[in-house]
Amino acid sequence: MGPYQILLDCGLRDMALLPSDLPPADLVLCSHAHADHARGLLSLHRAFPQLPIYATEVTTQLLALNWTTERSQVPLFAQALPWRSPVEFQDGLTAELFPAGHLPGAAVILLTYTPRGSQARPYTVLYTGDFFLSNSRLVEGLRLEELRGLEPDVLIVEGSYGTARYPHRRQQENQVAERISQALSAERNSEGQVGHQSVLLPLPTLGLGQELLMLLRSHHLFTGRDVDIWVDGTIAAGCDAYLELLPHFPASVQNFARHQSLFWDERVRPRVRRLPSDQRETVGNTPCIVLTDLTSDWNAFFQPDTPWLVLLPQHLADPFLLPNSDQLTMETYLLAQHCDGPSTTQLIHNLRPQHVIFVHGNPNYLADLTGLEELHNRYHLHSPSAGSLVELPIGETFLQPAPPETTYEGELAELGTVVTFTLPDAITADSRWRGLADTGLIEARWQGQDLVLRGLTQRELLNQISDRISLSTDGTLKDSCATCRHCRGQRCWNPGSPLFNFKVPPEGYCPAYEPTPPDEKPVLDHPFPDQIEEN
Structure with missing residues (x-):
């Protein structure tokens, strides 16, 4: 802005990517303490000790959790800025911070540069970092009334969830709580399926783990319930850091803490305790809930005769593919921390910027946002790839940008008892096609006047068909792949099968099933043959 260069967040893993030995900017502003926004700050500070780094007071305290192996040696290198008070860093350059929701201390950053001269107009850039309009258990949501009508020249906004539409936050919380409660109390059914599971929740250090703990401590399904909640690894360190910052939390959270401990409590049910590393192998002997690090080795928990339900955050589940079995069930859940499509567009319409730059999200999701007709008719939209220069001309006249090519024209036909949709093969060039076509099966539902199609993954098929699989008298699988x-x-x-030419699980089933004749032995080349034998 003007003669100044400002670095917004630094999530680089490898600081060797910096282009030179000179500081990359005149100052650094950090929106919040999550690793993908802050993990490069310590290396940046050590390389350029004189480079000023700013954040909110809460963020300055939480940053050290990104370097847990050397946390005691990490200085408080970031300088704290106040809320809602413009601070001038250089001649004509100011920044003002507003609460962004999402994580304690997370900030929306308003930058203003006013050139010298009486006739000069100020230029404004608003950067959201990660943001969330809804209230969560430990963080109040972004207040639109504080930013309404701001009309920045440029809005840099995250698009983590693209145009997806999600249920209200409280509804999501109830669904997660009900699933955990069901796992803890389920009885063994007539077909011998496992009940009374313990629940393993792999989580990142900051944010979602503490939110889930607060949910379990205050939800009506768990209040007073005789169950142990164990907290493992760096998540416990995150809880300790939160307790040190209690005066900065919402009044409702502070009021809760006056009557009982926010996290650690062995007297009030459910009991919340730290998990010693030497107890991982025995903790599942009785039904319990364990919060552990997302990157830790979970195998220590999975002992014989200790059934587990592994619940993974939906947006982090793809790299982790564990087999479902009698002793281990793996599912995903949604507990959103970012705004969905309607909330993102709501923010943009309230701000009324001239330019919108979408960042921090799957490129396809960002392209979906730039393709929204209600946005590209009113604003200049950009979703640039890394390393590309974006020119942002500021003017009074709005020139409508050309909409991106994100739609496909096709045909539908009614053929007796079925309906077929025909689309051009260009749709397969999108990287999302592989996920949609994973099994060759789709699910359709009405959303208003629109029909929404989505692909069914192999994991979803496993979960959906598990209740339909019957066992023969000798315990072998019947009527299955x-x-x-x-x-x-x-x-x-x-x-003739909808699964033709696709990989199928042995537990799978489709209407085109044909049993193997007695003189033809089925091939059970499954990666986990011991589980088939047990079944």
Whole structure:
């Protein structure tokens, strides 16, 4: 802005990516303490000790949790800025911070540069970092009334969830609580399926883990319930850091803490305790809840005769593919910390910027946002790739930008008892196609006057069909891909099946099932053959 260069956040893993030995900016502003926004700050500070780094007071205290192995040696290198009070860093350059929701201390940053001269107009940039309009258990949401009508020249906004539409936060919390409660109390059914599972929640150090603890401590399904909640690894360190910052939390949280401990409590049910590392192998002997690090080794928890339900955050689940079995069930859940599509557009319409730059999200999701007609008719929209220069001309006349090519024209036909949709093969060039076509099966539902189609993944099919799988008297699988004559090499070779040419699980089933004749032995080449034998 003007003669100044400002660095907004620094999530680089490798600081060798910096282009030179000179400081990359005149100053650094950190929006919040999550690793993808802050993990490079310590290396940046050590390389350029004189480079000023600013954040809110809470963020300056939480930053050290990004370097847990050397946390005691990390100085408070970031300078704290107040809320809602413009601070001038250089001649004509100011910044003002507003609460962004999402995480304690997270800030929306308003930058203003006023050139010298009586006729000069100020230029403004608003950067959201990660933000959330809804209130969560430990953080109040971003207040639109504080920013309404601001009309910045440039809005840099995250688009983590793209145009997706999600249920209200409280509804999401109730669904998570009900699933955990169900796992802890489920009885073994007539078919011998496992009940009374313990629940393992792999989580990042900051944010979601503390939110879930607060949810379990205050939700009506768990208040007074005789169950142990164990907190493992760096998540416990995050809880300790939160307790040191209690005066900065919402009044409702402070009021809760006056009557009982926010996290650690062995007297009030449910009991919340730290988990010693030497107890990981025995903690599941009785049904319990364990919060552990997302990157830790979970195998220590999975002992014989200790059934577990592993619940993974939906947006972090893809890299982790564990097999479902009698002793281990893996599912995902949604507990959003970012704004969905309608909330993101609501923020933009309230701000009324001239330019909007979408960052921090899957490129396809960002392209979806730039393709929204209600946005590109009113604003200049950008979703640039890394390393590209974005020119942002400021003027009074709005020139409508060309909408991106994100739609596909097709045809539908009613053929007796089925309806077929025909789309051009250009749609397969999108990287999301592989996920949609994973199994060849889709799910359709009405959303207002629109029909929404989504692909069913192999994991979803496993969960959906598990209740329909029957067992024969000798305990072997019946009417499933494992005993179908068309299943070879873990793939379906029946042209009449919707699963044709796709990988299928042995527990799978489709209407085109044909049993293997007695004189033809089925091929059970599953990566976990011991589980098939047990079943």
